[in-house]
Amino acid sequence: MKAVNQAKVTAQGHSPLMEFSLQKIQFLDEDGNWVSERPEFATDEWLVQAYQHMVLNRVFDQKAIALQRTGQMGTYPSSLGQEAFGIAIGMGLQKDDVFVPYYRDHGAHLLRGHKLSDLLLYWGGDERGSAHGPKQDFPICVPIATQITHAAGAAAALKIQNKNQLAVVTIGDGGTSKGDFFESLNVAGAWQLPLVVLVNNNQYAISVPRDIQCGAPTLAQKAIGAGIYGVQVDGNDVLAVYQAMLEARQRADEHKGATLIEAITYRLGDHTTADDASRYRSNDEVKQAWQKEPIKRLQNALFNLGLWDGEKEKQWQNQCAQHVDEVVAEYLTLEKDTAESMFDHLYQDWPEVMNEQLDLLADKLTRMNH
Numbered sequence: 207m208k209a210v211n212q213a214k215v216t217a218q219g220h221s222p223l224m225e226f227s228l229q230k231i232q233f234l235d236e237d238g239n240w241v242s243e244r245p246e247f248a249t250d251e252w253l254v255q256a257y258q259h260m261v262l263n264r265v266f267d268q269k270a271i272a273l274q275r276t277g278q279m280g281t282y283p284s285s286l287g288q289e290a291f292g293i294a295i296g297m298g299l300q301k302d303d304v305f306v307p308y309y310r311d312h313g314a315h316l317l318r319g320h321k322l323s324d325l326l327l328y329w330g331g332d333e334r335g336s337a338h339g340p341k342q343d344f345p346i347c348v349p350i351a352t353q354i355t356h357a358a359g360a361a362a363a364l365k366i367q368n369k370n371q372l373a374v375v376t377i378g379d380g381g382t383s384k385g386d387f388f389e390s391l392n393v394a395g396a397w398q399l400p401l402v403v404l405v406n407n408n409q410y411a412i413s414v415p416r417d418i419q420c421g422a423p424t425l426a427q428k429a430i431g432a433g434i435y436g437v438q439v440d441g442n443d444v445l446a447v448y449q450a451m452l453e454a455r456q457r458a459d460e461h462k463g464a465t466l467i468e469a470i471t472y473r474l475g476d477h478t479t480a481d482d483a484s485r486y487r488s489n490d491e492v493k494q495a496w497q498k499e500p501i502k503r504l505q506n507a508l509f510n511l512g513l514w515d516g517e518k519e520k521q522w523q524n525q526c527a528q529h530v531d532e533v534v535a536e537y538l539t540l541e542k543d544t545a546e547s548m549f550d551h552l553y554q555d556w557p558e559v560m561n562e563q564l565d566l567l568a569d570k571l572t573r574m575n576h
Contacts, residue, residue: 226430231449232440236498238506247452248445250513256297256444257504257514258522260289263313264501265526266322269534270329274479278538279330283310287442287474290500291376291406293317294447298455299374304364305343306357306375310406314376318343322530326537333551334543351377351384354403358390361399361464372458374402374451380411382425388432394464395433401464402454406441408473413486429466441469442500474499545571 233242267286273279285292288310296317299305305318312325319339328335328346336345344360347353357375364371381387382405394401405425409416422428429436435457439446447469454465472495476483483492508514549564 226427228424228426228436228438230438230440231446232443233445233449234440234443234503234507236442236503238503238508238510240507245445245449247448250511252297253504253508253511254513256293256448257501257508259293259296259313259317260444260501260504261522262526262529263289263293263316265523266316266325266530266533267312269530270326271475271479273326273534274329279326281478281480282329283478284473284475285310285312287495287499288406288408288471289313290444290504291404291441291447291469291471294444294451295374295376295404298448298451300372301340302342302369302371304357304360304371304373305340306353306360306373307344307346308353308376308378308381308406309346309348310378311346311376315339315346322533323537323540326533327540330537332543333547336551351381351386353377354381354390355386357403358393358399358401361394361401362397364400365397370459372400372402372455374404376404376406378411379405379407379409379416379425380414380419381405382428383411383419388428391428391432391434391464391466398461398463400458402451402458403464403466404447404451405466405468406471407468408441408471410473410477410483410487412477412481413483415487424468426466426468432464432466434464434466435462436466436468438468438470441471442498442503444500444504471500472498 233240233245233248235241263285267284270279270282271284274282292311292313295311296314299314299318305314307314315325316322321338324335324338326335344353344356347356354375354377357373361373364373377387391403393399394403407416407425411419424438426436426438435454437450437453439450441447447467450465450467454467457463457465473483474492474495505514505519545567546564549560553560
């Protein structure tokens with residue numbers, strides 16, 4: 207009894223030290239109806255362009271999977287169902303920003319100056335696929351969460367040089383469980399860095415569902431501990447993701463530091479072509495997720511506004527298919543790069559010690575060819 211009373215006394219002495227809240231941004235519901243006032247940036251032209259980019263992204267994605275399945279390309283991470291995330295980022299980035307991507311940002315890359323053939327080359331194991339796009343951008347990052355430390359470093363450099371630019375980094379929900387993520391967020395808050403962290407919460411870190419990755423009800427609230435602004439958006443709503451980026455840029459311009467944006471999406475396909483998602487999730491779950499996917503949602507909104515119709519859809523699908531087929535034909539006929547090219551992009555200044563490895567490779571290739 208005495209111990210119980212003591213506990214009650216202690217509890218009565220508690221008082222709130224600080225209180226926090228999180229906002230959520232959404233403009234279109236899953237049926238394409240407006241649930242918030244149409245934002246100023248969402249002109250008729252902007253909406254149509256966003257839709258066209260998303261459709262091209264999906265057509266390309268389907269072709270890339272087919273190439274892998276037929277042994278004509280390496281392992282590939284599909285962006286099926288996550289097109290709004292990548293396209294909004296690509297449209298929201300400014301020319302001088304520093305983009306630090308993870309491996310599922312195909313739509314953003316296309317709007318960043320990369321060609322479809324670049325993406326095919328990269329996932330085909332050819333480093334020439336990283337040759338285009340702004341020179342300050344970082345290459346595709348496959349290791350989990352390491353890119354966020356690079357982004358924090360880039361943001362620190364921008365601040366030291368007093369440049370009015372952003373470092374924008376993407377990461378999956380699984381990556382937010384890594385130490386790299388927390389360390390980078392911590393330094394972003396401590397140094398008030400011009401950093402925007404976009405989390406593609408597609409509900410699965412390969413086979414691990416979101417609800418057992420982290421006990422917090424949102425990933426956006428991880429920003430609170432770092433002392434930066436956190437917001438959650440409907441990641442299937444291209445306008446919501448874009449609006450969050452606009453607000454993040456404004457905060458950085460006003461020297462208010464970094465922003466963490468959690469975009470709620472769903473990975474409609476496998477994690478990569480080396481995965482089989484049917485092993486760990488049900489068909490009913492996927493079927494329900496298809497009801498919220500981003501392309502049909504925006505298409506419905508365009509139809510309701512009189513900006514799109516069945517004939518325009520047919521023409522655009524045909525254009526996208528033709529363009530992708532042409533790109534694939536170019537990719538398949540491109541002469542393979544040499545094995546020695548694997549060393550080309552490792553060092554700015556070539557260390558002499560690497561000559562031994564280069565010689566060993568040459569010897570091995572000679573033996574294989576005889």
